[in-house]
Amino acid sequence: MGIPATAKIDRKSYEPAYAQLAKILKRQISDGIYRPGDRLPSEAKLCEAYDVSPMTVRRVVNMLVEQGVAVAEQGRGTFVKPLGLGTAVFHLDALQQFFDDAENTRVKLLETRIVSADERTARKLSISQNQRVVFIRRLISQNGIPSLYHREYLIYDPERPIIEAEMEVTSLRGLFSGASESTLKWGNLLIEATILRDEEARVLNSQSGAAAFRLEHIFYDFDNQPLSLGWFISPGDRLHFKTSVGIQE
Amino acid sequence: MGIPATAKIDRKSYEPAYAQLAKILKRQISDGIYRPGDRLPSEAKLCEAYDVSPMTVRRVVNMLVEQGVAVAEQGRGTFVKPLGLGTAVFHLDALQQFFDDAENTRVKLLETRIVSADERTARKLSISQNQRVVFIRRLISQNGIPSLYHREYLIYDPERPIIEAEMEVTSLRGLFSGASESTLKWGNLLIEATILRDEEARVLNSQSGAAAFRLEHIFYDFDNQPLSLGWFISPGDRLHFKTSVGIQE
DNA sequence: AAGTGGTCTAGACCACTAT
DNA sequence: TAGTGGTCTAGACCACTTT
16 A cells, blocks of 8 residues: 655654654645645554554644644544634733743832722622722833733732732732742633723823723632732733644745 | 542543543642642552553643643653643634524625735735735624624636635635635734724724724635735624633632 | 544653652 | 653554445
């Protein structure tokens, strides 16, 4: 049986066999040897052609499927998947990079005070209205340009001061990189397109009515209790998200 | 040595062993048995405790790492990862769902005409200025509500009519689901926050100056030639993206 | 019946880290 | 040196699809 092993696997390479095989297959797809809808060689054939074990081939196929490049159907085969916009994802690390270069990033604490929760805040934090919460406003600047405005309501528990939580969130750095210890277990995020209000525009040194991203977050602790409700706001001309779909090369 | 096998793996279950073990470990993390920064039991211990082979444990650990729940360090161990905003991803399938229920979705072709490429279009499509391109405007409505406005410039090649490409892009359905055959290999996407211009607001039955998402796309064919440049625009009050970070439960 | 993907075993060897 | 994660083998059995 003719097996199209257009390239061989270098066992002496530092690049693992599975990575090499994945690259080979993606290259063949990219080159149009296998087109969308085509069936890839069966796993048994790939084992023989590239002289690797079934588990290694399996791993490679799994990778291609996870990457949205192929789709595997039990009993039928593995097929090249056409480009699909629905599989596209954009990563929030575009935001993280604000904090990555600590050199040029400054987090300024604009305000910290204890307030009574209004109706919406109380509802979202699962507390009773008028219960006291910590309100924090921060401004994150990049090279002197204000880029992110953050407002946050933190549960205020006199029993257990929120120092720990506040500490890490003051710099916000740990929150993005996932580096620090954390009392937070999970969170819900919501991204919307919005328009800068007067106060937001003033703080961000931008114009009222300008386009902006709003990222709303609610974080929960290990008891599944809401701990923090807040919003990041960034002018549309200072933030965007890039990504790609299909096989780039 | 005490091994905390808080749950057992049911070999008769239809749920594979690796999925069961992953669920068990995530549950233990969620319950706070293992906290951020803690070291998980070594893979050897997990093999013994749950009576599975090393490869199966390895697969589970890989899953946890890919899901951002843990981080593995060779020679040291596998550690529970604190919640990190930077790892969050937003899926574009929120857009796809516009097309998923063909029942309530209607794609209306507003305009198709052949025009000369202006400077920006020519540059982005790697063609010479004034070369002819196909300009298409579409409106996607959901339950009678106009939700997406799409403008697109397609390379016009008299040799090879763009019927194929245009066909699939007319309904746009295949483009999102990745279902149809495709001449497109890959694409670059850019998401911005913007403001509706007069014409956009008119078409979308919204207000000029309202917040909106803009998704710019460039698609390339299997010769890596740009084929399509376009923009989806959706009013901010009709589209948003949700996601979560950490271990939700 | 033959071929396909999906799961799993029971080891092996290696690279790295800590002691 | 002992323990850890990382890769890989050479099979096995199963579920499913096609012929």
